[in-house]
Amino acid sequence: WYSYRAETASSDYPRFPGEDVLDERYAKFLAQTMKPIGTYASHLIDDHQKAQEIARELGIDRAGKVAGITVEELTRERALGDLQALFDLASKIFPQDYSYGPIGFAEFRDLYGPLIQRLPEFYALVARSSAGEPVGLAYGYAHPFAPVKTGILKTVGVLPEYRRGLSRGISWILTYRYHMNLIAQGYQQFVHAMMKEDNTSRAMSNQPPA
Numbered sequence: 523w524y525s526y527r528a529e530t531a532s533s534d535y536p537r538f539p540g541e542d543v544l545d546e547r548y549a550k551f552l553a554q555t556m557k558p559i560g561t562y563a564s565h566l567i568d569d570h571q572k573a574q575e576i577a578r579e580l581g582i583d584r585a586g587k588v589a590g591i592t593v594e595e596l597t598r599e600r601a602l603g604d605l606q607a608l609f610d611l612a613s614k615i616f617p618q619d620y621s622y623g624p625i626g627f628a629e630f631r632d633l634y635g636p637l638i639q640r641l642p643e644f645y646a647l648v649a650r651s652s653a654g655e656p657v658g659l660a661y662g663y664a665h666p667f668a669p670v671k672t673g674i675l676k677t678v679g680v681l682p683e684y685r686r687g688l689s690r691g692i693s694w695i696l697t698y699r700y701h702m703n704l705i706a707q708g709y710q711q712f713v714h715a716m717m718k719e720d721n722t723s724r725a726m727s728n729q730p731p732a
Contacts, residue, residue: 535566536667538674538713539641567712570705582698585691590652593699598644601661605631611648611656615679642666645673647699649680649692657684660696665713672711673704 567573577583586593601608609630616622625633638644641663649658658680665672680692701712 536665536669538665538667538715539663562716564716565714567701567714568710570701570710570712573701577694577698580694582691582694586649586695586699589691589695591657591692591695592650593647593695594650595703596646596648596661598638601638601644601646602635605635607656608634608646608659611659611681612679614681615659618682645700645704647696647703649696651684657681658692658696660693660700662700662715664709668711670710671708672713673700673709674713674715675700676715 574583581588585591596604606627609627612630613624617624643664644661645663646659646661648656651657658678660675660678662673662675662677665674675697678693678696680696684692697714704712
């Protein structure tokens, strides 16, 4: 048996690169023959002024300074030059995810090197602790088919030991900085892509966990 992804609900909003799923016609068939192991949703953030107000109310705009977290940008060129460091960080962040499958660096390089080169306006952020240790990662790219300039926030991850205490807001800090940095570059909307519906990360899209 293989794993499949199918839509159970959709909208007229254009699909983005990486949103590779079977259409709704297959969802009922798969539900009858296979057991669902996860449900995801993508959310359009089309009022970034409201999102900034929420961030300020929650103190996300100040959280990095409070927790001693700094955020640095990774351009496409720098990400391609730092693939080993990105692999090392991702290998520590994502093993607890239910769909994670370990791969070696060579496979990671062969998969993500061409992907980073191909994705439109690839953009990444790395969060560092007060000691300079990389502790979190976010990456995304431009939506080439959206009606206005739109950023796809595809992945956000934080080291397990930094998901609690003062540091537990690192994913929020990365999301906030992703928004603010790209708004300064003329982006008007954002899509928070493929978030697992029972994950607290949905709150970053002003959506409660299912």
